[in-house]
Amino acid sequence: MATALTRWRPTTWGLLESFRREMDDLMARFFGEEGNGEALTTWAPRVDVEETEKEILVKADLPGVDPKNVEIAIENGVLTIRGERKEEREEKKKNYHRVERFMGTFYRAIPLPPGVDADKVTATSSQGVVTITVPKKPEAQPKKIVVTPK
Numbered sequence: 001m002a003t004a005l006t007r008w009r010p011t012t013w014g015l016l017e018s019f020r021r022e023m024d025d026l027m028a029r030f031f032g033e034e035g036n037g038e039a040l041t042t043w044a045p046r047v048d049v050e051e052t053e054k055e056i057l058v059k060a061d062l063p064g065v066d067p068k069n070v071e072i073a074i075e076n077g078v079l080t081i082r083g084e085r086k087e088e089r090e091e092k093k094k095n096y097h098r099v100e101r102f103m104g105t106f107y108r109a110i111p112l113p114p115g116v117d118a119d120k121v122t123a124t125s126s127q128g129v130v131t132i133t134v135p136k137k138p139e140a141q142p143k144k145i146v147v148t149p150k
Contacts, residue, residue: 043106045081051113053142056134058110063128065106070125072132074118079110079134115140 025043050057060081062070070083084105116134123132 043085043104044108045106047081047108047110049110054136056112056116056136058132058134060108060130060132061128062106062125062130065128067125067130070123070130072121072123072130074112074116074121074134077112077114077116079112079132080108081110081130081132082107113140 046061048057048059050059058079058081062083062085065083065085069085070081073080082105085103112134115137117137118134120135121132123130125131
């Protein structure tokens, strides 16, 4: 089965590409507070996109995000996931104890292949993972042809 969804990779670094992204995120969070004392206000949750014969499954890691603060939409063949994670910050000077949680808005846009049924999309949330099921229309699903002997 040919898949309509492929991941674009700007380099051929393979495994090092995910490490580079993680380091970029770490550096942005670390240096994002330099100068103005404010944390970064946007981030992009990690997603897995899987295609089967009957549907597209998108799993987004959204730990600490209330499902009420997540908006999911499909428009012009693009699935968008957006929302907000609230900030929690605590500082204690005695024995210096500090707890930080990242806050801010997030946004992901995932192009979908033709033939999805946008009217029947469902989304569930469990343990910080939002799973979005985008069914394919019957005419977009593969046709099985039975070979009969003569």
